[in-house]
Amino acid sequence: MAVTKVVMPKLSEQMEMGKIIKWLKQEGDRIQSGDILAEVETDKADVEMEAFGSGVLRKILVPAGSQAPVGTLIGVIAEPSEDISQLGGPDMAPQTPQAAQPAKPSEPTQPAKPSAPATAGAGATEMANRPAAVPPMPRREDHAARTPSPAAGPEAPPASTRTAPGTPARPSAPAAPMPAAASLEGGRVKASPLARKIAAQSGVDLKLLQGSGPGGRVVRRDVEAASAGGGGGARPAVMPAVAPGVEFEDRPLTPMRAAIAKRMPLSKAPVPHFYVTSEIAMDRAWSLREELNALEGQPKISVNDFVIRACAVALLHHSGVNASFQGESIRVFHRAHVGIAVALDDGLITPVLRDAHAKGLAQIAVEARDLAERARHRKLRAPEMSGATFSISNLGMLDVTEFSAIINPPEGAILAVGSVRTVPVVTEDGLGVGRRMMLTLSCDHRVMDGAMGARFLQDVKRLLEEPLRLLV
């Protein structure tokens, strides 16, 4: 059996510290991989921390109410017979991932298995071999590779996608049903020199591409297809690498407020915003929605769901908007993960509706509601809180005509949605009554220009004004 180190997980791009709200298991409890060990408060939400190995919770190193940096050893799971003195000494200081020691020969560890765990034990094995394994950043292959183990929650990320903080995001296993970029081998992207050059120039992340050359080599056409936003041979294989967060500052704020306070200026100041506003005639969407909601056995659909669906569809055709500034490059996404801002009493949180472009209105409605509800109860899981490629902020329920939102970096744009208002409109016959909604798109000028944003908005407008398009 193996020793499983329990470390403070990294639960969002920006997370550097976490606070143990409470331990749900006590020292001496038997643990199955996938069991919830503790609740952790992060800058975004309270998150359940699961066990990645089985055995007995031999040691709790960070008590409830205490904070610890990401990667710190906070507990040890092992069989009673295991010697954990090397790990769980009373004077053990919080470890940084870098300071963690590799497994010693005497420790009964096993090599990491590359495949997704099919049994509860596999996670432990994986865990034991990594000094600071944590739950993963959400990744493309999460969905495909999700083979829930009996004991794991339905959303338990597979061990194969775990990423150690401080190490580069690694690709997943070749055994995953939807393979990661075949060009990734041992963390190295196989790409032709030209493909590398073009990727660097156009801001395409080679790691996102599945190469079409021999052995999965990323070649020019893959990069060009990616940067043009077309399909081509390239398919995004993994989510973008995590952008480095700011340095931690210990503030007497709630983690969420702290995060908002920290992140918003970081967006507004360095990100040169510009805004594009358009008025949408919502009459037809409104009646369609009423029709749909009248159907029995169907989920209720909100105006916001229409907006999400419209944006997701439009983003696929405007990859320049579905993009992120990366310093030396622009990362263009070929999948639309839409962040939906949810207001909370003391702040807001933006859960991510993944692959929105691939989901119908009904599915969007169901998922969006679920995300919003769990967000309000702070029950979101880590993968649901990061990785958005675009966000929507809707203040329509608060009778807001229009407003502009602050971009949530590293996203390149956010759409601010106003109320659907009943207003006098000019018709062919004269004056009439119409339902109108204002949309304001905030854009990162480093990523796109006005016309690009306007064209995107134009498409969103068309989709909403001809809403049958959203059903096909």
Next chain:
Amino acid sequence: MAVMTYREALNLALREEMKRDDRVFVIGEEVGLYEGAYKVTQGLLKEFGPRRIVDTPIAESGFTGVGIGAAMTGLRPVVEMMTFNFALLALDQIVNSAAKMNYMSGGQFNVPIVIRGPGGPAHQLAAQHSQSMEVYFYHVPGLKVVRPSTPMDAKGLLKSAIRDDNPVIFIESETLYNIKGEVPEDPDFVIPLGQAAVRREGADVTVVAYMGMMYRAMEAAEELEKDGISVEIVDPRTLMPMDTETILASVRKTHRVVVVEAGAGFAGMGSEIAAEIQEAAFDDLDAPVERVTGVPAPMPYARNLEKAKTPSKERIVEAIRRVCYQDGNGSH
């Protein structure tokens, strides 16, 4: 312009240069009375007499050395190797005397000599008379090496070689002597050594090839055009000094390269060009440089084996498809 054969173009170049410069003379086996084993020197004995068209006995090292000694003392010999295979008998003279004389004399004795004759694969001449010889020469500092593929090049480059103040190895091809092409009759027309020619413009892949392989690559290009692959063909013409710039410019345009050579590939021209490209244009490459080379075997006599020994159009087509990732072996 006149249309003439490669052989006639060489003959014209010799005549023009002999008329232009009395120091130029032709020496070799059967160049005079017999009018050349391949008739390149046809009519020259009659026109210039035995002083300048010098028949030799079969003594390649001896008459090559005579040429070098004459070049050291003010003449400009054109030494004909009946076939370049025989140049191996004179290899010491070429390598140790001609190539190094200017250097080891500190610039006092240059050797303006042209050593010319047919080389490369021919038809069923078997192991000793059918082989690519350029590799023996371009490795030696001090030698220039020319491989002219067309009648126009044959004339323009031979004239430049004769006017050059250094030893020039000028390897023709038996299989090309009868090809016809336009050739300027202007006696001042020359093609400078060290300039490659783009034989065919294309966008997708650069093929570097010369002599017979250039023509074979041309056929491959035409076949691939039907499939939408646009092939650019660069003919180096002079292997030393190599016009790397023209090759690199093409590579920077197409991003893919296939080098074709008739000789065995190991440490061959293809290796050299591949190395130059990866050193100078690594970031422009979208695929590894492919070489299509002769099989490393002596030239067999049997027709079918001979055919298999040198690169075929099919092998060139395959290589081009591979570097274009259109061979079906990618993970597309």
Next chain:
Amino acid sequence: MAQKTAIFQKSAPAAGIDPKLARALYADMVLIRRFEEKAAEGYALGKIGGFLHLYIGEEAVAVGATSAMRPDDYAIAAYREHGHCLAKGSDPKRVMAELYGRIDGLSKGKGGSMHLFDKSVNFLGGHAIVGAHLPLATGAGFSIKYRGGDQVVACYFGDGAVPEGEFHEAMNLAALWKLPVIFICENNRYAMGTSLERALAETEIWKFGRAYNMPSEAVDGMDVLAIRDVIGQAVARARVDGTPSLIEARTYRFRGHSMRDPAGAVYRTKEEVEREKLRDPIALFRDRALKAGWLSEDDLRSIEKDVADRVDEAVAFADASPEPPIEELLTDIFKES
């Protein structure tokens, strides 16, 4: 055609020898001797590297032959060529600087001991592939004939070149085309460590000339006057109608093949070397000049002193000359037109 046998004349003809010529012959031979001794010293001191082949013992051949030729005649030799180059008139300072690998050397330090060239005296070089320079000599002869000139070419080579194919090719072509080349075989009896008897089916080298239908004879290589006489006749034939000759000069090297063979005692006996040294060409000519009254003891001492000074000067010059600048590595590979 003259077909002399290899019977040395007991006493070389003294006709036309005057004190001035005697002084020149003696001075040139002593110059070569002192130069080579200093070269050996330079080698021992590490100033000279690589291969160093000394001409000590063979001085009479180059000096006697050169004295029978005009300054505009060509000379070409193998790698034991310091003596020929000096005899031809090259500045000892520049020759020594070349041996030292310095920028003021004849070839800017790029040729070294085995590749001395001096265009200013029509010295076509030292060539270090045995036999390879014989066709070049024939080519120089071809060039003379082509231009209608009356120069001749002196081509020096050792007995080791005779078994080489190029000896035969060059001789054949020169005779076939009647080119003014005098092939001078310096037969010192050993090709490196291989004696004549172990290398040639016919050890009377001069006889190979008969096979190519050219005048040929053997001459005492230790007698500078005899050489001068024989070469003089060959030069006359060559100038008149381009007739080439093969002259076998029987000589002996007092040193080993190279500095790596200083004793030279494996393949020949000490007794043999000592016996041959009794016929030192310089000592022989010194006696002769004294006896004939061409030069006095004072004259000879004065020459020896002058020569010693010149060689010392050459060594100092070479030592002071800078190494070639690094750019020289890449110059002269091609002549820029």
